[in-house]
Amino acid sequence: MRKKAKFNWSIWLIFLFFIIVSFVMLLPLYYLILGSFRNSKDLFRFGMDLVIRPELMSLDNYKYILFGDGKIYLHWYKNSVLITFLFTISSLFFSAMVGYALGVYNFKGKNFVFVLVLFVMMIPLEILMLPLYRLTVRFKIINTYSGVILPFMVSPLAIFFFRQYASGLGKDFMAAGRIDGCTEFGLYFKIMVPLMKPAFGAMTILLAMQSWNSFVWPLIVLRTNQKFTLPIGLSSLMTPYGNNYDMLIAGAVLAIIPIVIVFLFNQRSFIAGLSAGGIKG
């Protein structure tokens, strides 16, 4: 009896510990949301405590970016949505193909190609910024969606993930498809792609998040305000004097809302997708 009572006691302590941890983890987001309803000039000058004070709160910041002079924000939002959509679709299409071929076929040079994929994963892409920038200028895709999307469209991480997944699929399906007279490409699109659906789910989330939050490369390629994505646009508002904080804070809140909503409905595949890098060998 005594032992059991002691046991529950420690579980309660752990529970309490995580309540405090949760509070700390949610605090920055709570602070951000609270700040988005406050007058930004006062906020910057006087700071803010954690208390909800309805008398100081208003929807002015949101009205400003949605209907007022801050309308450029909607441009950024549109750019982010389109780039994320186009990037995710094209990256899934091409990366899945490559991963599938590496997973199910035996062909000359297969191991060499796979080593190249791993090699690209191990190089910090920041060292390629400068030549890639010059390349986009030469190809005349600087300051365009294509300039943001094309260089990183074929994703080594997604190839790796699809390869692991495809190599675990039974070869019987392929044999059966061939007997039914499928071409190798019909086989892939009609039979194998549907079988890889869970892998597509996890990678959709990984790639879409990567694109939605991507920062360094778009910062270099996108040169004009009209073409900015959300992270680039918001970062352009981060001035030391806080004169744009009305747009910045409310804009930051609106930028995370779609992701949090999708996350709440697909937590399992989200966690699988975002930690996909962890599934090695």
Place this chain on the structure above:
Amino acid sequence: MPKGSLGIKSFLYSQTVAPYIFILPFLLSFLIFFLYPTINTVYMSFHEVYGMGNMNFIGLSNYQRLFNQNFYDAIRTNTLYTFFLIIILIPLAILFATLLNIKYLRGRNFFKSVLFIPALTSIIVAGVAFRLLFGESEAAFMNSILIRLGFPAQRWAFSHSTGMLLMVSLATWKMVGIYMVYFISGLQAIPEELYESAEIDGANSISKFTRITLPLLKPIVIYALTIIIFDGYRMFGESYVFWNEGMPGNIGLTIVRYIYQQAFQRNDMGFGSAIGIVLLTIVLTINLIQLRFFGAFKKEE
């Protein structure tokens, strides 16, 4: 075999040709967006680059210019940042994972989600939140706590130590959930019987943790170390959100920011490339040493 031996048809049915068609996107992307730029970086690092076209061979001059205080400051920032992330992030993630793996714990799925949510935010959004929390005014949240505890308010972004604190706490907040998930999947791979037989031998929770859990988590620890080092030395956003315009006394100057500054703000692509090559060398060397040191190259026993 299908009827009709038209070229196109045998092509579509050929199991020898198909894989090469499938991997074509990778090969093209590799050649254009990886191999060519890599060679180009090496090439540019030995040249003085004027505008888009003209280059002038200057041997090792760009590399010689690396011996300067700014570059040392940048390396120092990245090294300290990486070091702090290693000693904070890994133990914290293991702690969270171990405790959240206790089956009797109520609400553990809720806690997992909460810990994971910061990973969804972009570095900019996270940065805005942290700039608010660590605002300079006395009423900003962190300062108000300091004052209540009897300390003076801080201008967080204006000293090296508090600047480092800003970047490390932002990165920890954002990433601890992902590392926790790595460790949870590692814990779930440990067979239950090991713990049961240890209990029969009279082991308590702490010795079970140090004798069974930790050794079996080693591969995940090595993986986490590799990723933290890789990300730590290429860090950019965590610094950019706090010092996007000026950096007093090089606070927050990192290697990639130094590349950005030299190449895009000073238009010195050759020098920027030389910094990039050094960055590459640092990351590969540290990771190789680290992998060898922890015996990851040994055959699995």
